[in-house]
């Protein structure tokens with residue numbers, strides 16, 4: 001067969017660096033759709049996976065990339081949905097997004113809301129599904145609750161701020177610069193705390209009139225445990241979903257958590273079953289995607305910057321240096 005039709009370009013990791021290479025093109029297997037990728041977006045997990053610290057789960061592509069947008073270019077056997085070749089889609093992936101084609105179970109594919117570009121769509125799946133999951137499947141946030149969101153200008157953070165507002169709850173963020181605080185406030189944060197200059201728990205307790213945050217979305221872990229427990233309301237839910245600030249903690253963590261009757265909840269998305277992810281995608285499609293469908297929508301994908309495949313290393317360095325506000329896109333094919 002024509003080599004053009006069986007191979008594709010992908011970003012492959014060799015000795016900790018990414019290079020554009022020809023690799024075999026995946027095929028849509030049972031229940032899968034093949035997507036011709038227009039764009040993918042970076043996630044912190046990509047940086048770890050590139051360094052060999054976060055391997056792809058068994059059965060997933062070794063190529064980096066947890067999300068992609070593009071057009072349907074193949075429909076595998078046994079696919080149940082009414083998908084049309086050429087239609088614009090975005091998908092949550094277990095891996096493989098940094099490539100011209102990716103095969104994905106149909107349950108993890110979503111139609112792109114009509115007024116969004118494929119570049120904007122690439123900014124949605126992983127971080128918005130993560131934020132939706134943390135708020136509604138894990139923390140079960142309720143109207144008028146205060147939600148403290150660490151890394152409030154990150155990909156997940158900017159999605160979480162908007163989703164907290166959509167749930168009629170109150171987002172409070174921490175970030176490391178005035179510029180990031182300003183941005184978080186523009187998209188809905190009621191209060192921004194600069195963790196480099198201000199005392200997080202003091203500000204949270206002041207804002208909540210001594211009650212504390214009902215929910216904390218925490219991707220920092222380690223060195224934040226004491227600030228978290230001091231900021232948490234009695235009976236509050238502290239959701240740990242990342243450990244950017246370290247994996248260990250010493251001190252009276254359990255005693256202090258017990259005194260607050262705090263709930264410590266932990267969550268990872270990538271290692272979940274297909275059925276769980278399918279339910280999450282369905283819930284997001286029904287409850288959140290309709291709010292992207294008009295030009296005056298209260299929700300918007302937040303794009304920090306866009307890079308070509310050849311400049312993907314530069315894109316990773318940008319994220320590694322904590323420079324991004326929202327998502328970093330890698331353009332793969334023509335949108």
Ligand SMILES: NC(=O)c1ccc[n+]([C@@H]2O[C@H](COP(=O)([O-])OP(=O)(O)OC[C@H]3O[C@@H](n4cnc5c(N)ncnc54)[C@H](OP(=O)(O)O)[C@@H]3O)[C@@H](O)[C@H]2O)c1
Pocket residue numbers: 042043044045126127130151152153154155156157174175176177180219220241242243244245246267268269270319321322323324326
């Ligand atoms: N559990 C899951 O299912 C799941 C899924 C997706 C992502 N995640 C996690 O969610 C987190 C955010 O991911 P993302 O892709 O949205 O990140 P991102 O856009 O790269 O943003 C991360 C931001 O976190 C802040 N930060 C980094 N190290 C920090 C530290 N030690 N202390 C305080 N703040 C720090 C920096 O902003 P400042 O300038 O404000 O410091 C940085 O820009 C990551 O930990 C990622 O692993 C988890």
